[in-house]
Amino acid sequence: MAHVAHAEAQAGHELSFWRKYIFSQDHKVIGIQYALTSMFMAVLGGLLAMFIRLQLGWPGQSWPLLGRLFPSGMPDGQMNQAFYLASVTMHGTIMIFFVLTTLLTGGFGNFLIPLMIGARDMAFPFLNMLSYWLYPPAIIILLASFFVSGGAAGGGWTAYPPLSALPGAAPGSGLGQTLWLISLALLILAFLFGSLNYITTILQLRARGLSMMRLPLTIWGLFVTAILSLLAFPVLLAAAIMLLFDRIGGTSFFVPAGLLIGSVPVDHRGGNPLLWQHLFWFLGHPEVYVLILPPMGMISDILANNARKPIFGYRFMVGSIVAIAFLSFLVWGHHMYTSGMAPVLGTAFMTTTLVIAVPSAIKTFNWLATLWRAKIRFTSAMLFALGFLSLFVTGGLTGIVLAQPPVDIYFQDTFFVVAHFHFVMASAAIFASFAGTYYWFPKMFGRMMNERLGKWHFWLTFVGIYATFFPMHYAGFMGMMRRIYSPQIYAHLQGLQPLNVFVSIAAFVLFAAQFIFLYNFFRSLFRGPQAERNPWRATTLEWEAPSPPPHLNWGETLPTVQRWAYDYSPPDMAEDFQPQAAPAAVPTGRSREGRGDGGHAR
Amino acid sequence: MPTNDTTSGTRRSAALLGIALALLIVAAVVTTLAARSRWWLPPLASAQGRSIDQLFIATFGIISVAFVLVHGLLALFVWLYRDRGQRASYWHENRALELTYTIIPAIVMTGLTLSAAGLWSRIHSAPPPQALVVEVRGEQFGWKARYPGPDGKFGRIDPRHYSARENPWALDPADPAAQDDLVLDISTTGELHLVVDRPVEVRIRAKDVLHSFFIPAFRVKQDAVPGMVTSIWFTPTQTGPYEIACAELCGPLHYIMRGKVVVQTQEEYDAWLAQTRS
Numbered sequence: 001m002a003h004v005a006h007a008e009a010q011a012g013h014e015l016s017f018w019r020k021y022i023f024s025q026d027h028k029v030i031g032i033q034y035a036l037t038s039m040f041m042a043v044l045g046g047l048l049a050m051f052i053r054l055q056l057g058w059p060g061q062s063w064p065l066l067g068r069l070f071p072s073g074m075p076d077g078q079m080n081q082a083f084y085l086a087s088v089t090m091h092g093t094i095m096i097f098f099v100l101t102t103l104l105t106g107g108f109g110n111f112l113i114p115l116m117i118g119a120r121d122m123a124f125p126f127l128n129m130l131s132y133w134l135y136p137p138a139i140i141i142l143l144a145s146f147f148v149s150g151g152a153a154g155g156g157w158t159a160y161p162p163l164s165a166l167p168g169a170a171p172g173s174g175l176g177q178t179l180w181l182i183s184l185a186l187l188i189l190a191f192l193f194g195s196l197n198y199i200t201t202i203l204q205l206r207a208r209g210l211s212m213m214r215l216p217l218t219i220w221g222l223f224v225t226a227i228l229s230l231l232a233f234p235v236l237l238a239a240a241i242m243l244l245f246d247r248i249g250g251t252s253f254f255v256p257a258g259l260l261i262g263s264v265p266v267d268h269r270g271g272n273p274l275l276w277q278h279l280f281w282f283l284g285h286p287e288v289y290v291l292i293l294p295p296m297g298m299i300s301d302i303l304a305n306n307a308r309k310p311i312f313g314y315r316f317m318v319g320s321i322v323a324i325a326f327l328s329f330l331v332w333g334h335h336m337y338t339s340g341m342a343p344v345l346g347t348a349f350m351t352t353t354l355v356i357a358v359p360s361a362i363k364t365f366n367w368l369a370t371l372w373r374a375k376i377r378f379t380s381a382m383l384f385a386l387g388f389l390s391l392f393v394t395g396g397l398t399g400i401v402l403a404q405p406p407v408d409i410y411f412q413d414t415f416f417v418v419a420h421f422h423f424v425m426a427s428a429a430i431f432a433s434f435a436g437t438y439y440w441f442p443k444m445f446g447r448m449m450n451e452r453l454g455k456w457h458f459w460l461t462f463v464g465i466y467a468t469f470f471p472m473h474y475a476g477f478m479g480m481m482r483r484i485y486s487p488q489i490y491a492h493l494q495g496l497q498p499l500n501v502f503v504s505i506a507a508f509v510l511f512a513a514q515f516i517f518l519y520n521f522f523r524s525l526f527r528g529p530q531a532e533r534n535p536w537r538a539t540t541l542e543w544e545a546p547s548p549p550p551h552l553n554w555g556e557t558l559p560t561v562q563r564w565a566y567d568y569s570p571p572d573m574a575e576d577f578q579p580q581a582a583p584a585a586v587p588t589g590r591s592r593e594g595r596g597d598g599g600h601a602r
Numbered sequence: 603m604p605t606n607d608t609t610s611g612t613r614r615s616a617a618l619l620g621i622a623l624a625l626l627i628v629a630a631v632v633t634t635l636a637a638r639s640r641w642w643l644p645p646l647a648s649a650q651g652r653s654i655d656q657l658f659i660a661t662f663g664i665i666s667v668a669f670v671l672v673h674g675l676l677a678l679f680v681w682l683y684r685d686r687g688q689r690a691s692y693w694h695e696n697r698a699l700e701l702t703y704t705i706i707p708a709i710v711m712t713g714l715t716l717s718a719a720g721l722w723s724r725i726h727s728a729p730p731p732q733a734l735v736v737e738v739r740g741e742q743f744g745w746k747a748r749y750p751g752p753d754g755k756f757g758r759i760d761p762r763h764y765s766a767r768e769n770p771w772a773l774d775p776a777d778p779a780a781q782d783d784l785v786l787d788i789s790t791t792g793e794l795h796l797v798v799d800r801p802v803e804v805r806i807r808a809k810d811v812l813h814s815f816f817i818p819a820f821r822v823k824q825d826a827v828p829g830m831v832t833s834i835w836f837t838p839t840q841t842g843p844y845e846i847a848c849a850e851l852c853g854p855l856h857y858i859m860r861g862k863v864v865v866q867t868q869e870e871y872d873a874w875l876a877q878t879r880s
Contacts, residue, residue: 256829
């Protein structure tokens with residue numbers, strides 16, 4: 001593979017504009033395509049969240065201006081229930097699948113994997129292009145569903161049948177739900193093509209000397225994530241196709257006999273709604289780790305670089321990534337404690353779930369130990385990495401509450417759950433994405449982002465996230481249910497309105513602050529100062545290539561790796577870092593035992 | 603270095619972040635204390651709920667300690683180890699330290715698992731023989747209930763006999779046990795009547811889509827699943843009216859799917875039952 005690519009590089013022919021930027025097979029272009037498309041979707045997903053907060057902050061309020069913009073969803077400026085539920089459903093769907101998954105694996109994964117392992121491209125460049133080009137059609141189908149009769153899907157991102165299976169059950173269960181399933185199926189294919197590629201590339205195309213135990217943790221995170229995706233997404237794909245058949249083919253996988261919608265008997269028999277929940281969460285839980293393992297890796301590399309100190313406990317870090325990934329396949333039932341699933345399963349799933357706290361604690365304390373006696377510089381990337389640590393811990397800890405079935409009886413499907421996953425998964429993954437963008441932007445585009453704007457962005461986002469999501473815990477304490485259009489009729493939720501107003505205002509500020517980032521991103525793209533090859537004085541391979549790297553990444557020769565990825569501040573060296581590919585230093589006579597590469601394959 | 607980080611810039615960032623993290627700890631503690639009077643779990647009214655609340659408070663205590671510990675260390679480290687021109691220490695392995703923070707969480711998690719498993723199996727044990735048995739059914743968008751007649755048996759249900767007005771429970775007229783069932787609409791005209799200090803087993807059905815039977819004051823939540831009968835039992839400990847909510851998205855009017863419960867003394871309950879049946 002490398003030989004072919006090399007020959008092509010030497011031929012040096014110019015690619016046409018279409019082959020270079022649109023139907024490109026270059027992993028860097030594909031990565032950037034994925035990232036830019038994800039950013040567009042993130043703005044949409046964020047906008048939908050603003051609709052949710054508008055309604056929950058001021059239920060029943062009329063917004064005449066918005067009514068003119070959205071005549072069907074907000075007639076006379078007042079949001080209707082179907083539009084509210086479509087916003088809730090599409091916010092979750094877009095953010096989880098169309099933003100975070102695509103950005104982390106499709107964006108960062110594509111761009112970074114070949115560069116960080118010293119390869120010229122992915123193992124299957126054509127498959128890689130195909131993977132990206134399934135994404136825009138999936139988006140178009142998903143967004144088209146807003147304009148069909150009944151509007152977009154309104155059954156939640158979990159799409160539990162029978163609500164999602166019976167077109168007569170709700171406006172959002174019409175054509176919108178069918179399009180939702182088709183769109184998701186397309187996107188899953190894209191993820192599968194990508195995952196195959198990442199696994200093969202990491203196993204087959206590593207530079208000479210780059211053993212698995214010398215890989216940067218970013219690559220470990222992406223590698224294990226690809227394995228998770230490859231094993232978990234086919235299950236959701238199968239479930240989505242079964243649900244599609246239930247909707248349009250007259251099958252009954254998920255719909256039992258004897259149901260009545262209003263007074264109309266439902267013509268299905270023999271299905272079981274719990275089957276969908278098992279299949280959905282068999283993907284759904286590993287999916288949470290698809291969104292958090294790449295961040296864990298990226299954060300480890302950004303922390304080490306900005307602390308000028310090796311990552312602490314590299315082997316435990318790799319081990320805990322693998323352990324978390326393995327356990328993630330055994331915990332899906334913790335989403336189903338109150339579902340009617342046999343109680344004994346609740347005990348089993350609680351046990352596996354609480355075990356995950358152990359590798360998560362290892363990672364957290366290893367990050368803290370990395371900071372101990374470090375030399376921390378507070379770049380924007382580092383601030384977001386430290387923010388990630390805080391958010392991950394805050395969100396992870398509330399998971400311990402929810403993992404216990406007796407306690408979960410009360411908190412299941414309340415805002416406590418909403419607060420929990422917005423911290424541990426959503427905000428943490430977004431923070432890692434921001435950290436990764438500030439850190440790798442110079443490599444992606446050959447220009448630096450503005451650090452001053454980056455810091456403003458960090459502070460407003462960090463405070464905004466806590467102000468938005470922390471009070472949601474209290475709404476959960478009061479028992480405020482998820483996905484309700486208004487809490488106002490419930491006696492136990494009286495007194496909640498000031499809290500909801502506060503959360504809504506905080507959410508608006510949080511959303512507005514993201515335009516600082518967008519401005520910084522696009523301005524730096526054209527006006528940012530030229531980036532050096534290695535502006536952060538980092539050790540890993542991607543910084544050996546020019547900024548931005550040319551087609552096929554490396555010149556005549558591929559880099560050869562001499563050591564592990566974390567040789568920061570090594571003793572008896574004047575420099576405070578030693579790149580992975582730098583030739584071995586001449587021995588100075590002092591013992592070099594106990595250096596990070598000791599014991600790892602050479 | 604293209605960053606505009608000077609020593610004073612580093613010092614400012616470190617101070618800001620250290621203070622922000624310290625303030626975060628303070629804010630979390632203060633708002634939680636303030637929330638206890640305004641935004642807390644609704645007053646408890648069931649026997650099972652007491653153990654659930656105790657387990658929750660214990661867990662909340664544990665995670666609060668971890669929250670303060672991690673954020674405190676983070677605040678301390680970003681301040682102490684900011685770039686002041688020093689050289690970072692080349693220290694990246696300490697098996698004893700790593701095993702410590704592997705084993706301590708493992709022990710805590712084991713303790714939580716055992717106590718939660720014990721409580722969970724008590725909650726899902728067989729209901730006591732003297733328990734009242736009632737059925738509730740979730741539907742778009744309300745709750746219905748039924749009590750067995752004097753024969754103590756629930757009649758057979760057959761959806762073919764459904765009629766929104768005459769036969770909302772779709773009782774089978776051919777079944778003698780169905781003749782005397784007492785059916786109530788507990789979202790509009792009626793209430794679910796329970797007896798204080800007497801265990802009750804609630805069997806839960808769904809007519810159309812998923813719902814979830816949620817009584818916040820009792821710490822009870824159990825999904826209503828089409829095609830299945832789920833059940834949960836508990837013991838109300840306070841007389842008075844309470845609310846049933848639906849906790850599983852069931853359609854556009856999910857948010858108004860509310861029901862009413864009233865807990866009475868045995869005498870009041872008997873009087874109500876006799877009056878309603880006649």
